[in-house]
Amino acid sequence: MSIVIKDATDIAGMRIAGRLASEVLDYITPFVVAGVTTGELDRLCHEYMVNVQGTIPAPLNYCPPGYTPYPKAICTSVNDVICHGIPGDKVLKNEDVVNLDITVIKDGYHGDTSRMFCIGTPKPFAKRLNDITYECMWLGIDQIKPGAHLGDIGFVIQQHAEKAGYSVVREFCGHGIGKVFHEDPQVLHYGRPGTLTELKEGMIFTVEPMINAGRREIKEMPDGWTIKTRDRKLSAQWEHTVLVTATGYEVLTVSAGSPPPPDFITNKSA
Ligand code: MF3
Ligand code: CO
Ligand code: CO
Numbered sequence: 172m173s174i175v176i177k178d179a180t181d182i183a184g185m186r187i188a189g190r191l192a193s194e195v196l197d198y199i200t201p202f203v204v205a206g207v208t209t210g211e212l213d214r215l216c217h218e219y220m221v222n223v224q225g226t227i228p229a230p231l232n233y234c235p236p237g238y239t240p241y242p243k244a245i246c247t248s249v250n251d252v253i254c255h256g257i258p259g260d261k262v263l264k265n266e267d268v269v270n271l272d273i274t275v276i277k278d279g280y281h282g283d284t285s286r287m288f289c290i291g292t293p294k295p296f297a298k299r300l301n302d303i304t305y306e307c308m309w310l311g312i313d314q315i316k317p318g319a320h321l322g323d324i325g326f327v328i329q330q331h332a333e334k335a336g337y338s339v340v341r342e343f344c345g346h347g348i349g350k351v352f353h354e355d356p357q358v359l360h361y362g363r364p365g366t367l368t369e370l371k372e373g374m375i376f377t378v379e380p381m382i383n384a385g386r387r388e389i390k391e392m393p394d395g396w397t398i399k400t401r402d403r404k405l406s407a408q409w410e411h412t413v414l415v416t417a418t419g420y421e422v423l424t425v426s427a428g429s430p431p432p433p434d435f436i437t438n439k440s441a
Contacts, residue, residue, distance in 0.1 A: 189423030192282030197428030213258030284424035325362030379410035
């Protein structure tokens with residue numbers, strides 16, 4: 172296996188796919204309220220992708236080795252669901268927290284991004300987990316530049332999560348992305364500085380830490396997709412698709428409604 176270095180044509184295509192994935196999240200945001208079902212959110216996103224954007228929902232019928240085809244257009248992971256929650260009849264209620272994970276394909280290129288949403292006013296412990304996880308993602312992203320290593324990303328994410336009393340999910344990771352949904356490299360959200368693959372200009376991969384409020388162990392549900400925390404405590408995740416540039420990084424999954432980066436990114440002196 173080897174890492175694809177993207178050329179200017181690829182990068183232009185990935186910028187478009189990334190923006191479109193983020194725009195699905197912008198579009199769906201006002202619908203993420205108490206009383207809506209996860210299935211309705213899926214239906215709305217699916218329609219928007221196909222009919223408004225002319226994109227293909229990459230999850231639909233996605234079938235990695237050992238899996239059954241994924242049956243829906245998006246992933247909706249509520250409360251103790253870590254990832255790959257399948258949309259259905261579940262009604263969102265006040266104080267739920269839900270990750271919506273969107274992957275679109277446009278002109279053959281994939282854009283992959285997710286955000287956390289709170290229904291009503293979140294419990295302080297849920298908001299803290301969401302905020303720390305968001306910071307974890309951005310701390311990881313901020314390591315990215317040619318000459319840095321994948322282990323640098325995992326290290327800062329793990330440090331920040333564990334300092335807060337949380338744990339990092341090991342079984343799922345970020346991934347290279349382009350014309351293929353999941354390609355090399357794997358981007359672990361834990362690790363040691365200076366280890367693993369050296370980053371090079373033109374690599375594109377996701378950073379998508381899954382952080383658990385309690386223990387890191389997971390449990391797979393009988394549907395073959397849904398992953399929950401074994402201790403049934405909350406889990407949170409944020410995801411961006413990122414390009415390694417000559418001097419650092421460019422986040423590709425940005426749109427008008429993207430939440431601003433944390434202050435420690437915005438206030439950096441160059
Ligand atoms: N979007 C997820 C990721 O970030 C993958 C979902 S696979 C699916 O890698 F089939 F569940 F949609
Ligand atoms: Co991803
Ligand atoms: Co995703």
